Amino acid sequence: xxxxxxxxxxxxxxxIYGLVALGFVLIYKATEGVNFAQGDMMMLGAFIALGLVNSxxxxxxxxxxxxxxxxxxxxxxxxxDRLVVRQIFGQPQxxxxxxxxxxxxxFRFVAGSIWGFTPLVLETPFAGNTxxxxxxxxxxxxxxxxxxxxxxxxxxxxFFQFTKLGLAAQAASQNQMAAYIVGVxxxxxxxxxxxxxxxxxxxxxxxxxxxGAIDPNIGLLGMKxxxxxxxxxxxxxxxxxxxxxxIGVVEPVAARYLPGGFSQMSPYIIMLVVLVTRPNGLFAxxxxxxx
Amino acid sequence: xxxxxxxxxxxxxxxxxxxxxxxxxxEEGEVFSIIGPNGAGKxxxxxxxxxxxxxxxxxxxxxxxxITPMSAHEIAPLGIARTFQNIELFDxxxxxxxxxxxxxxxxxxxxxxxxxxxxxxxxxEREHRRVVEEVxxxxxxxxxxxxxxxxxxxxxxxxxxxxxxxxxxxxxxxxDEPASGLSVEESQEVAFWVxxxxxxxGLTVLMVEHDMKLVTQVSDRVLAVANGQPLAMxxxxxxxxxxxxxxxxxxxxxxx
Amino acid sequence: MKVxxxxxxxxxxxxxEDWWDRxxxxxxxxxxAVLPFVLGEYxxxxxxxxxxxxxxxxxxxxxxxxxxxxxxxxxxxxxxxxYTDAALMNIGVPWIVAFPLAGIAAGIFGAIVAIPAVRxxxxxLAIATLALxxxxxxxxxxxxxxxxxxxxxxxxxxxxxxxxxxxxxxxxNFYWLCLGVVVLVTWLYANLMRSSTGRSFLAVRDSEVSARxxxxxxxxxxxxxxxxxxxxxxxxxxxxxxxxxxFNYELFSIFIxxxxxxxxxxxxxxxxxxxxxxxxxxxxxxxxxxxxxxxMMSNLGIDLSMPGLDxxxxxxxxxxxxxxxxxxxxxxxxxxxxxxELFPLARRDMFxxxxxYLKTERMK
Numbered sequence: 010x011x012x013x014x015x016x017x018x019x020x021x022x023x024x025i026y027g028l029v030a031l032g033f034v035l036i037y038k039a040t041e042g043v044n045f046a047q048g049d050m051m052m053l054g055a056f057i058a059l060g061l062v063n064s065x066x067x068x069x070x071x072x073x074x075x076x077x078x079x080x081x082x083x084x085x086x087x088x089x090d091r092l093v094v095r096q097i098f099g100q101p102q103x104x105x106x107x108x109x110x111x112x113x114x115x116f117r118f119v120a121g122s123i124w125g126f127t128p129l130v131l132e133t134p135f136a137g138n139t140x141x142x143x144x145x146x147x148x149x150x151x152x153x154x155x156x157x158x159x160x161x162x163x164x165x166x167x168f169f170q171f172t173k174l175g176l177a178a179q180a181a182s183q184n185q186m187a188a189y190i191v192g193v194x195x196x197x198x199x200x201x202x203x204x205x206x207x208x209x210x211x212x213x214x215x216x217x218x219x220x221g222a223i224d225p226n227i228g229l230l231g232m233k234x235x236x237x238x239x240x241x242x243x244x245x246x247x248x249x250x251x252x253x254x255x256i257g258v259v260e261p262v263a264a265r266y267l268p269g270g271f272s273q274m275s276p277y278i279i280m281l282v283v284l285v286t287r288p289n290g291l292f293a294x295x296x297x298x299x300x
Numbered sequence: 301x302x303x304x305x306x307x308x309x310x311x312x313x314x315x316x317x318x319x320x321x322x323x324x325x326x327e328e329g330e331v332f333s334i335i336g337p338n339g340a341g342k343x344x345x346x347x348x349x350x351x352x353x354x355x356x357x358x359x360x361x362x363x364x365x366x367i368t369p370m371s372a373h374e375i376a377p378l379g380i381a382r383t384f385q386n387i388e389l390f391d392x393x394x395x396x397x398x399x400x401x402x403x404x405x406x407x408x409x410x411x412x413x414x415x416x417x418x419x420x421x422x423x424x425e426r427e428h429r430r431v432v433e434e435v436x437x438x439x440x441x442x443x444x445x446x447x448x449x450x451x452x453x454x455x456x457x458x459x460x461x462x463x464x465x466x467x468x469x470x471x472x473x474x475x476d477e478p479a480s481g482l483s484v485e486e487s488q489e490v491a492f493w494v495x496x497x498x499x500x501x502g503l504t505v506l507m508v509e510h511d512m513k514l515v516t517q518v519s520d521r522v523l524a525v526a527n528g529q530p531l532a533m534x535x536x537x538x539x540x541x542x543x544x545x546x547x548x549x550x551x552x553x554x555x556x
Numbered sequence: 557m558k559v560x561x562x563x564x565x566x567x568x569x570x571x572x573e574d575w576w577d578r579x580x581x582x583x584x585x586x587x588x589a590v591l592p593f594v595l596g597e598y599x600x601x602x603x604x605x606x607x608x609x610x611x612x613x614x615x616x617x618x619x620x621x622x623x624x625x626x627x628x629x630x631x632x633x634x635x636x637x638x639y640t641d642a643a644l645m646n647i648g649v650p651w652i653v654a655f656p657l658a659g660i661a662a663g664i665f666g667a668i669v670a671i672p673a674v675r676x677x678x679x680x681l682a683i684a685t686l687a688l689x690x691x692x693x694x695x696x697x698x699x700x701x702x703x704x705x706x707x708x709x710x711x712x713x714x715x716x717x718x719x720x721x722x723x724x725x726x727x728x729n730f731y732w733l734c735l736g737v738v739v740l741v742t743w744l745y746a747n748l749m750r751s752s753t754g755r756s757f758l759a760v761r762d763s764e765v766s767a768r769x770x771x772x773x774x775x776x777x778x779x780x781x782x783x784x785x786x787x788x789x790x791x792x793x794x795x796x797x798x799x800x801x802x803f804n805y806e807l808f809s810i811f812i813x814x815x816x817x818x819x820x821x822x823x824x825x826x827x828x829x830x831x832x833x834x835x836x837x838x839x840x841x842x843x844x845x846x847x848x849x850x851x852m853m854s855n856l857g858i859d860l861s862m863p864g865l866d867x868x869x870x871x872x873x874x875x876x877x878x879x880x881x882x883x884x885x886x887x888x889x890x891x892x893x894x895x896x897e898l899f900p901l902a903r904r905d906m907f908x909x910x911x912x913y914l915k916t917e918r919m920k
Contacts, residue, residue: 043679043682043683093875093879096879097878097879097882100878100882102679103620103624103626103682104878104882106626106628106679106682107817107821107874107878108874108875108878108879110628110814110817111870111871111872111874111875111878112871112875114864114867114868114870114871115868115871115872115875117864117867118864118865118867118868118871121864122864232686232690235683235686236683236687239680239683243679243680269698270694270695270697270698273690273694274690274691274694277687277688277690277691278687278691280683280684280687281672281684281687281688281691284672284673284680284683284684285672350768350769352765352768371773372768372769373767373768373771373772373773373774374771375769375771376769376770376771377771381769382769384765384766384769388763388765388766388769389762389763389766390758390759390761390762390763390766391762391763392758392761392762392826393755393758393762396568397755397758400752400755401755401756401758401759401767401770401772402770403752404752404755404756404759404770404771404772405770405771407752409751409752410753411748411753411780411784414747414748414751414752414753414754415744415747415748415751415753416744416747417747417750417751421751422566422569424752425565425569425750425751426565426566426569428752429565429568429569430565464766464770468770468771
């Protein structure tokens, strides 16, 4: 019974990892770059939502506030790509890694100077409510997290599979030059994907904030999300989500049943094992490079 | 015994049969060309010989040894050098360093000796340099010796690729479209070099090329492939007049 | 513009093209050697710190700049070096033995880790090293009997054949010791890069496919580079331990890894000199910031003591360099030098970057 309780909580946490991982995967699928500031974008999104919704700041109703926050973060994502990332278009991947790490620090500084470094709590309509099924207690926030995540993943998957923009983004990621020649507006597609990724991480941030207090350093959670994305195979949206859930479940279980320290290490150990044994992730898409 | 023996070679990527049942033999000192329309599997055959791809079926023998189970980096020490269709040079190094990298298979020092730069290392460096200078002279690259690859014109890069392959001091050289993208004069130069490689250096040349003029001029024998399957083999003129080959190039079926 | 008339292959094989260049290097080392007689203790300590950072920077430079492998977890190897050295000295091993062992331990650990890691391309390696860093950090906390756990560990003062090299009591000696180590490692590194081992590193960096076609065992080359890189970083870690004297796992935070990346990228990727340029910047900027902060406070009454300002400034510098000067400080320096040598003939678009398009790294 205790195990089931742990697993359910783990799934909800894992969904958040999964959502941040989705942000990575979105950008990776479209631009083949990895955004190391994803965790910090989640943090910033959560704070913007907090700034709009909490009674001492914007005092907007919850749902419009969150949507507005997602839109703002979409704008931030778009702007980051348009103004910063595009400048290094064509440079090696490594340049983007360092660039986004640096941007993460900038985000952290911005959030810290506006909202301070003491933990704050986002006011949510579902805080404190619980559902009792058998002997198991499920928080409303956990339930919301799971449902929202499922819906979001499904719609993103549909976006890449069926919409023109999604297909264009996939084409751009395979070969930018070729995509450009056949008329895909590579630059604009990249910016839109960054915007989308910003919006998704805001949702993740809000869901995270609904489970506890937030401070500008929660962006470090991005590292776990990263592990999730790798475990799922970097190019796969459902994979990222499943990877996140796996980590989310393993963490509390390891903390309960294994000696100290293992819980913190577990996401990374799983990730390294996956990297070594199945470098393309558990849900890989296989690519062969033409020489 | 032939220098290179390819027997019933096949590689399938998923359902695509990129190469399917190709066999040929290349004699020592021969210039052997593979021709065929785009996507016929010519470069794939090269990648199979240099072990970048793992064949689904078949066997490759070089100098009496089965090289099919070997790894890519074990091929060069046997004396097989290659160039790449889309130029794969070390862009941030000079022409000289690129050629020196070709001497890797001849190194006799390990990293500890290199780090201490023992007299033996210096002796080897001088020897590598001497060999590389011969290649530079042969290909007339003197003017570009200290230039970075990144700033060189396309034609020169193609030549540097050939130079790097020659620096290995190979028995056989695989040239993957050495004349593609070159001007008429430049491809004429390539033709002379291929002749010289055979005559003066005693090299065996295996070439993939589209330029039929070059192929006819230098090749002893030609293999035509289409859709991964061999069409015809023989002297350049024989192959060119083969009805199947003509059909493959024109894209029409031969009337029975 | 200086043109050298080369008369022997040795002109190219030697580290310096002619006696003028060699003389400049000797002069630089000589100036560095007499600094303790000129500078006060504060600045000498700062320069010692810069030397240690240069050493760590060279470690990462070998990996990132010369073999093209990213590591986001190099702080882990600094930590391994520091803890190995301190722990060995605490059980009575003399420094002269403990120090090389610290480098070897970090190197071997790095090479072992590298064997699976180097099969990964670019981004995956970066992630794997990040994960490794977290794991090492946790292991340090867990391995309390050796590492002192959260409490930390004391690095005993160095004593070689009766001569004292304590960081505080005899700073001059400690400085010379660091200088000696840095000069030695730089020499070994430069030798490596002018030999076939160094060329194989560059080959692997620029075109893996070609490297294989030339007979270079890519996996082995990368592991070797990884091991050597970690060994250098481990040595730097050992010295850093002595410099700080008492430390715990927090000294080797993720920020140290990032700062190291800063050293190599801002310094100039692919140049040994870049590690030094970067190290100077990374150690000087915090000093400048604190001077600025003090003067703003006392003269204008503006309080700049907000947390994270240092990292913000570093991040800004980093973003600026990546966008406008990817070749780093050293690259900029080279351009300025060429400009002066050619004056007034240098053209504006001489150093224009070539447009490159992304080649997919998705393979295997």
